[in-house]
Amino acid sequence: MDTESSSDDEKKMMNKRIVVAVDESEESMYALSWCLHNLIQFSHQNKYENENINLVLLYVKPPPPVYSSLDAPGYFLGGNEIATMEKYSKDLATSVMCKAEMICRDFDIKVEKKIGTGEAKDVICLAVDKLRADMLVMGSHDYGFFKR
Template identity: 25%
Template sequence: MRVIVGIDESDESFYALQWAVSNLFNGLIGGEPNLVTLVHVHQPSKRYAVPPSAFPAGVGVTAAFPSTAAVDSERRSEEQISAAILSRALEMCSNKVKAETLIMEGDPKDMLCEVSEQMNVDLLIVGSRGLGRIKRAFLGSVSDYCAHHAKCPILIVKPPKEMATAKD
């Protein structure tokens, strides 16, 4: 069985991983060894994004473009954060399930659906932040989007009530 778990810095995504390791891979799904791909998607930095139509406008007008060193530094920082998040997730899987990691850049909801289709996974697992209808309408919901657009079965793991009320 091939499974993807979407991981970000939230407690809810780590709870979803913990739940999956404890309940899915702890004897409930038998047979051959399972492989979990831990996927972290970070959004591209908007700080250094230059619109494709931006260019110096002419004499006396200057445009400030970020140096490649600044862009590279920002990218390395994002990669280090992603690696730290996935390292924590790998520790949760150690000795329980075979796991691999994948870092992607883009919109998390789109990338999770895309990679699950490309890798032909059997199950996509994501955590739920427990947003209400209004917040979900304005902020969007990765789990809601994946539930409607993923081409594979999806498991949305809701956090326990104690965890949800502690954030309020």
Template identity: 30%
Template sequence: MATEGKGVAIEAEAEAVKEMNVMVAVDQSESSFYALQWALENLFRRKGAAVETEEVGMVTVVHVQQPFHNYVLPAGPGIYATSTVIESVRKAQEQNSSVILSRALRLCKDKMVKAETLILDGDPKEMICQAAEQMHVDLLLVGSRGLSKLKRAFLGSVSDYCAHHAKCPILIVKPPEEKLSRESST
């Protein structure tokens, strides 16, 4: 009888994972993909023969494109950015988003976790918090690039902003030191 109770507990735990609405924010940084990998390995996979082969849960992978401001800017003496230039910048942003989300979906597929993607336009820190609130996310995961205090002060930190403004629990996943130092040197 003790083993029956344990089996029910494992099934209940797997069922709780299935119901969890998790959002992971990704960008081109390796630290954001480390956060996604961490989520896939620690939140969606359970040890044990019975559960290991099942799909357990779904993740929403969100990427935010920086807004392209349609200002008329001089591109040289008497030359201004045209609608063709603006359109090519937008197309490049869309291609970049597609590459980022394709990589994220491949990671999810490799771990047998269902995933959906979301591309937003705007300030990443504000849009991530807004999307998490609108989608009633149970947990928001973001990576941490390990910016110095000075860089955080000037550039801002998406993870820091989300930690203070998200209306749901947030997990900031920091990569191991060797990954941080490799990424900051590039």
């Protein structure tokens, strides 16, 4: 019985899921680079260890603006403007993910990409719970205590 539980513990330790929250900032790319250099071995040093690590890149798109007729700024967004904003948001997410993948290319590691929409803190916390991540890595914008 103890043998089974110890082998389960070994499997848990060997299969790690690390979520890295990325955005277009330099701070998040630095956090990704730090994660790769400090938490993940270079592929030429220990390939076996990297096979058991899943790196999840998480990008959170901001929620679309909602305007009501009572507090509208004097104009309404039509279908073309909304489509343009959605295309820009999608292109930005693609660009951020490509940049993050370029940073990961020197490491022999499984990379999974996830894109969420909403308030960043809520989406990140929900994703970490849903993915059952072992670790969350994210950059700091130096907002200070009250912004966090």
